[in-house]
Amino acid sequence: MLKKVIGGLGLLFILIQFIRPNQTNPVTNPQLDYRTVTNPPEEIKGLLKAACYDCHSNETVYPWYSQFAPVSWWLSAHVREGREHLNFSTFGQLAPNDQAEALEEVAEVIQEGEMPLASYTWTHPEARLSPEQKNSLAAWFNQSGGAKTENSKEQEDD
Numbered sequence: 110m111l112k113k114v115i116g117g118l119g120l121l122f123i124l125i126q127f128i129r130p131n132q133t134n135p136v137t138n139p140q141l142d143y144r145t146v147t148n149p150p151e152e153i154k155g156l157l158k159a160a161c162y163d164c165h166s167n168e169t170v171y172p173w174y175s176q177f178a179p180v181s182w183w184l185s186a187h188v189r190e191g192r193e194h195l196n197f198s199t200f201g202q203l204a205p206n207d208q209a210e211a212l213e214e215v216a217e218v219i220q221e222g223e224m225p226l227a228s229y230t231w232t233h234p235e236a237r238l239s240p241e242q243k244n245s246l247a248a249w250f251n252q253s254g255g256a257k258t259e260n261s262k263e264q265e266d267d
């Protein structure tokens with residue numbers, strides 16, 4: 110009985126491997142990337158790349174275990190949803206007001222510790238943000254979000 114169950118699970122594991130999510134990164138114009146558009150300090154660039162870009166950009170680096178279903182399905186869903194909410198690779202396509210809004214939201218989720226997702230920091234120690242790193246990220250995003258809003262207001266006044 111137990112042998113049959115284990116055999117059945119093994120077969121199921123093999124069969125589900127044939128359902129492969131798309132894990133290729135879309136090609137994007139680098140001019141539209143957040144880092145090109147706003148040119149943040151190196152520290153901020155590095156932290157974003159380490160803690161956010163796997164799910165919120167078109168530069169996802171898939172770990173080896175992401176090749177195996179059902180983990181592959183779960184990770185790919187995170188990447189798809191993450192990009193839908195916010196994609197740093199296409200940041201330059203957003204209207205100025207939407208950019209400002211996105212930046213404010215980024216500051217918020219970092220300050221509240223909602224992002225990066227806990228399941229991600231378990232497996233990516235480099236993405237665990239110290240309180241100081243959170244502060245400098247939040248300060249940068251609050252300031253650049255505020256600056257963007259100022260700019261768009263000025264443009265409206267002209």
Ligand code: HEC
Nearest residue numbers: 160161163164187190191194195214215218224225226229
């Ligand atoms: C493991 C994948 C993953 C990582 C890493 C990650 N996110 Fe997310 N993020 C998601 C997913 C999935 C959602 C949408 C569902 C949700 O809100 O939980 C999301 C939503 C968001 C949202 C929208 C929140 C809302 O309420 O609409 C923002 C802003 C955000 N993430 C910013 C960040 C920032 C900044 C980082 C890096 C510090 C980061 N994320 C790291 C997966 C990720």
